[in-house]
Amino acid sequence: MNIDSITNGVVIDHITAGRGMKLYELLKLDGLDCCVAIIKNVQSKKMGKKDIIKIDALIPISFDVVGYVDPGATVNIIKNGVLADKKTIEMPLTLTNVIKCKNPRCITSVEQELDHVFKLSNGENNVYRCIYCESEAN
Amino acid sequence: MRSLIDILDLSTEEIDSLIHTAIDIINYPEKYSNMCRGKKLATLFFEPSTRTRLSFEAAMYELGGNVIGFSEANSSSSAKGESVADTAKTVSCYADIIAMRHPKEGAPLVASKNATIPVINAGDGGHNHPTQTLADLLTVYREKGGFGGFTVGFCGDLKFGRTVHSLINALSRYKDINVVLISPEELMLPGYVKTDVLLKNGIPFEETTDLEAAMPKLDILYMTRVQRERFFNEEDYLRLKDSYILTPDKLKDAKDDLCIMHPLPRVNEISVAIDSDPRACYFKQVLNGKYMRMALILMLLKEAGK
CATH class of the missing domain: 3.40.50.1370 (Aspartate/ornithine carbamoyltransferase)
Structure with a gap:
């Protein structure tokens, strides 16, 4: 399967197989007008299988979102057909308005204007907790 | 502004200090009977409580201070849809320290981020009760x-x-x-x-x-x-x-x-x-709770005055 290379845009590579769609959703890429390709289960020497997202436009990417979904992913900035920058990602310490707290007992369930903020509570297990109620993100 | 939302907001040294203050209050209550003269505690209780609210109120009175507040959500503007943030900002104009109980988890944290006075979490749902x-x-x-x-x-x-x-x-x-x-x-x-x-x-x-x-x-x-x-x-x-x-x-x-x-x-x-x-x-x-709340009110008001 061939996907054209891009001249100016962003390639999110080394996404753990299966997480591409979640990243697509949380980055809100469905709202873009440009061409976006999600390639799933690409053969990878290092990872076995991986997902790749190609975006045919130079748009700002939230590294916090990428780091939350898959800290092993890389973000490549392509300019004039060449790799201009390659970002390795770390898990963010705080996530603001990336995911919503689903605990019906949390204050965010009744006060709509509050930011939904999660903090990394356990880096080893990638656990984020709501700062208000400490519920685990899921 | 220093608040108490979670017991882990206090270091073990601070807990030791509060315990020593509480024991001193037990032994020498008259020494503390005017320490909060002119100060007001706002008890914002959005959920029913007997012990905690009365304990806070007794604590403030025994320190020589005064108490304002409400004991159920229906008698506050939250019944009209006011946010916790706005309530905290408003009460900051009237009182020197807030004790808040709320059925929703995290509400006192929201209050502490918006108040200009210390906020004490007096219980937020099934979450914390420091x-x-x-x-x-x-x-x-x-x-x-x-x-x-x-x-x-x-x-x-x-x-x-x-x-x-x-x-x-x-x-x-x-x-x-x-x-x-x-x-x-x-x-x-x-x-x-x-x-x-x-x-x-x-x-x-x-x-x-x-x-x-x-x-x-x-x-x-x-x-x-x-x-x-x-x-x-x-x-x-x-x-x-x-x-x-x-x-x-x-x-x-x-x-x-x-x-x-x-x-x-x-x-x-x-x-x-x-x-x-x-x-x-x-x-x-129950009795120890009142003494520790007295010690806590003193500590937070002292820090707020710095």
Whole structure:
């Protein structure tokens, strides 16, 4: 399967197989007008299988979102057909308005204007907790 | 602005300092009787409470201060849809310190981010109740002479019991403490408290459903109520509410110096026949709570004045 290379845009590579769609959703890429390709289960020497997202436009990417979904992913900035920058990602310490707290007992369930903020509570297990109620993100 | 939202907002040194202040208040109450003259505590209680609200109010009066506030959400502007943030900003214009109870978890944190005065979490849903923990810690300190060298059993609703979570968090910072978790399967301590607190701090613990079997090894027994208000399903509540009822015969193998605690209110989980047992410490906890709240109010007002 061939996907054209891009001249100016962003390639999110080394996404753990299966997480591409979640990243697509949380980055809100469905709202873009440009061409976006999600390639799933690409053969990878290092990872076995991986997902790749190609975006045919130079748009700002939230590294916090990428780091939350898959800290092993890389973000490549392509300019004039060449790799201009390659970002390795770390898990963010705080996530603001990336995911919503689903605990019906949390204050965010009744006060709509509050930011939904999660903090990394356990880096080893990638656990984020709501700062208000400490519920685990899921 | 310094607030108290979670018991872990206080260092062990600060807890030691609060305990020493509380004991000084117990010994020399007249020394403290005017320390808050001209200051106002706002008690914002969006959920019913007897002990906590009256304890805060008594604490402030005994420090020579005054109290304003409300005791149910319907008598505040929240009934008109006012946000917690706006309530906190408004009350900051009238009072010097806030004690807030709210049924939603995290509401006092929201208040503290918006108030210009200290906010004390007086209980947020099933989440935190740090001043109850301060009362518990003073009780343990006075009954056991310090923190360490004992086995504490937590019994009842360990899933939704906020006082249990807070006390486990607080005690986990001390050495030489063993924990026994006694609950029905459905109300076991949440996994994250076990992993993030007990295991992380190397606190030895065991889980059981059998209170009587655990009894001989306990130095402290912390009983809790199965709380109707934490259940979405009435059937689950009815099925679990009588899981553990402490009666004199269940204490036959207990240690002579066992310290029986309960955050109150109780329903039927401790028989009134236990009340006259010298090992019953739950009404001492109530009194200790007032002294610790006095010490806390003094500490936060002092820091706010800096």
